[in-house]
Amino acid sequence: MKPASFDYHRPQTIEAALDLLARYGEAAKPIAGGQSLGPMLNMRLARPEHLVDLNDLVELDYVRETDTELEIGALTRHHRVANAVEVGRSHPLLASAASTIGHYPIRQRGTLGGSLVHADPAAQLPLIAVLGNAKIIVRGQSGTREIEAGDFFKSVMTVDLRYGEMVIAVRFPKLLPGTGWAFDMFSRRRGDFAIVAVAATLRLGDEGHQPVIEMALGGVDAVPLRLDLGDWFENRDITAAGWTREAAAHVAATISPEDNKMVPADFRREIADMLCENVLTAAIARARGETP
Ligand SMILES: Cc1cc2nc3c(=O)[nH]c(=O)nc-3n(C[C@H](O)[C@H](O)[C@H](O)COP(=O)(O)OP(=O)(O)OC[C@H]3O[C@@H](n4cnc5c(N)ncnc54)[C@H](O)[C@@H]3O)c2cc1C
Structure with a gap:
């Protein structure tokens, strides 16, 4: 099929783009x-009357670093996110996840x-x-809003955008030195969207302190699911053999994925279980300075 007809606009500045979006509102x-x-x-499935092409807004294609954050412009392509030196250095988890999106031409x-x-x-x-508490920077004619990623995603393909x-940009807190990290996903074919994706960061506690483990799952809920596993990890010895298996089983039992004929909930849970174990094993290896 071909798109329904629309008016095509190619603004040269952010202000001109915002002007068009404000003028045409719901129709743009x-x-x-x-x-x-x-x-x-x-x-x-989308029939806008006005299409506002952002591709000339090259000022939104950037990667910048501060001491604590990585700021990436909204028009930055997945390929650049995956390969930028700054991202590899201060948020290797983001680089690694971006490198798995679709195929090369899509990135x-x-x-x-x-x-x-x-x-999605x-x-x-x-x-x-969502895992890293990134901030989404959104701009309209009435000003700029900074939204926590956990609040930005409302439901399937629904976000907090008026x-x-x-x-305009996203600010990712940098991973602290010594943070172990890992991302893994399962899809039917290479390049397809994941059925389930899992990411985690992990910092080993100093002697006598609990480790800090953060984990998020995609494909098991309407929005990325960030799990609070604090209670579970409290007083667990993560140097003991078998803890990653136990933790993965706990996560799989916690989630309630959608059940449908294409992907039954039990199958999704089984995949989540496997991925969680892989991710925790790799993250702890990195936290110890080993190569997973
Ligand atoms: C075969 C195939 C496989 C894919 N596999 C994956 C995958 O494995 N993982 C994955 O994550 N994605 C995958 N994708 C999707 C891909 O990552 C898209 O690039 C992404 O979902 C949308 O980015 P885009 O720049 O192309 O946005 P567009 O398609 O141009 O726009 C998507 C939506 O975002 C809005 N939009 C775009 N930019 C802005 C902005 N700055 N401000 C406000 N609204 C904006 C548009 O209005 C639209 O609603 C795949 C796509 C294809 C075709």
């Missing part, structure tokens, strides 16, 4: 990489902002944003 949609919106237009076109706004529950970048607003 931004397009960035087009890797999700393109198919939706073709299938007529060359798809953007960070587009992926977050599309908000199994997508890699929303998962890493008509007239666009995502």
Whole structure:
């Protein structure tokens, strides 16, 4: 199928883009990489009267570092997120997850902002944003809002974005030195969206202190699911053999994935169980300075 007809706009500045989005409101949609919106237009699942092409807003294609954060512009392509030296150095988990998105041509076109706004529950970048408490910077004509990733994702393909607003950038807190990390996913074919994806960060406690373990799962709920496992890990000896197996089984028992004919809930739970064990094993190895 071909898209329903629309007026095409190609603003040259952020202000001009916001002006168009404010003027046309509900009837307008931004397009960035087009890797999700393109198919939706073709299938007529989206029928905007005005398409606002963001691709000339090159000032939104950047990776910047402060002492504590990595700020990435909304128009930054997945390929750059996966390969930028700054990302590899201060958030290798983000780089690793971005490198698994779709296929090479998709990573060359798809953007960070587009992926977050599309908000597929199994997508890699929303998962890493939620796990790491990233902040989504959103701008409209009435000003800028900074939204915690955990509040930004509302439901399947639904985010906290008002008509007239666009995502400008994302701020990811850098991983602290000594943080172990890992990402793993299961998909039917290489390059497909994950059925389940799991990411974790882990810091070993100093002697007498508990480790800090953070974990999030994609594909098991309407939005990326960040798990609070604090109680479970309290007083557990994570040097003991078999703790990763036990922890993975605990996570799998905690989640309530959707049950459907394509992917039964039990299958999703089984995959989550396997991925959690892989991810915890790899994260603890990295935290110890070993190669997983
Ligand atoms: C075959 C295939 C496989 C894929 N596999 C994966 C995968 O494994 N994992 C994964 O995460 N993704 C996957 N994708 C999707 C891909 O990552 C897309 O790039 C991403 O979902 C959307 O980014 P985009 O820049 O292409 O956005 P677009 O398609 O241009 O837009 C998507 C949505 O975001 C909105 N939007 C875009 N930019 C902004 C902005 N700055 N502010 C406000 N709204 C904005 C648009 O209006 C639209 O609603 C796949 C896509 C294809 C075609």
